[in-house]
Amino acid sequence: RLEPAGSTAAALPRPSLVVNALSSWAGFAVLVVTGFLLTPFVIKHLGKNGYGVWSVVGSIIGYYGLLDLGVASAVRRYVARYAARDDHDALNETIATAMMLFMGAGVLILMVSVFASRPLAEFFRVRPAMVGDFRRVMMLLGLAATVNLIGQVHRATIAAHELFVPRNIVMIGITVFRAALTVVTLRAGWGLQGVAVSHLGADSVGFVLHLALIRRLTPYVKL
Numbered sequence: 001r002l003e004p005a006g007s008t009a010a011a012l013p014r015p016s017l018v019v020n021a022l023s024s025w026a027g028f029a030v031l032v033v034t035g036f037l038l039t040p041f042v043i044k045h046l047g048k049n050g051y052g053v054w055s056v057v058g059s060i061i062g063y064y065g066l067l068d069l070g071v072a073s074a075v076r077r078y079v080a081r082y083a084a085r086d087d088h089d090a091l092n093e094t095i096a097t098a099m100m101l102f103m104g105a106g107v108l109i110l111m112v113s114v115f116a117s118r119p120l121a122e123f124f125r126v127r128p129a130m131v132g133d134f135r136r137v138m139m140l141l142g143l144a145a146t147v148n149l150i151g152q153v154h155r156a157t158i159a160a161h162e163l164f165v166p167r168n169i170v171m172i173g174i175t176v177f178r179a180a181l182t183v184v185t186l187r188a189g190w191g192l193q194g195v196a197v198s199h200l201g202a203d204s205v206g207f208v209l210h211l212a213l214i215r216r217l218t219p220y221v222k223l
Helices: 017-068 071-084 088-115 117-123 128-160 164-187 191-217
Strands: none
Touching (some): 017 191, 071 128, 088 117, 088 128, 128 191, 164 191
16 A cells, blocks of 8 residues: 555554564464363353353354445455545545444344344244343343444454554453453353353453554544
């Protein structure tokens, strides 16, 4: 990307490609290790039936990611272009448009999570004793998915400015925080709701931290 001399984007410090890659690999490694270590602990505390419900709800929630529709990729492309040109008005218009699209998608996610939870529990033949847990977990994870989807705009904006190291540091911290919170809530006897609350809490903290990164490192970005 060509940046005019003295442009705001050109003034941002950027680590080398090797440092960026190493930070990304470190984030992936932390994610794999925490998942590997945490899964037996979760199964032990939830039991096979509880973990089965968790897996089913997680699979359903995963389809919400389709609502991205390539918007995050478009944000990375156009924010990078406008930042290189110091066209802050166009940059902020792009971000605002993406934010509105994801907020609309978030409303849809919440509606589906609330109103489709009971029919889905019946469709998957969830045991009557666990229908309540199924519905509560689906609503909590639906809210977490909404926060995470809107936060895609923040993460895409950071990536567009090639600020991969601070982004990956935040993501590593969120992964560890989610794992720790899961352990605490399960030991406290919160069960399925505890795992769902851990995901919602971690995604919410990540949302705030990525927003803080943007305001700290790219003050011309208006959210």
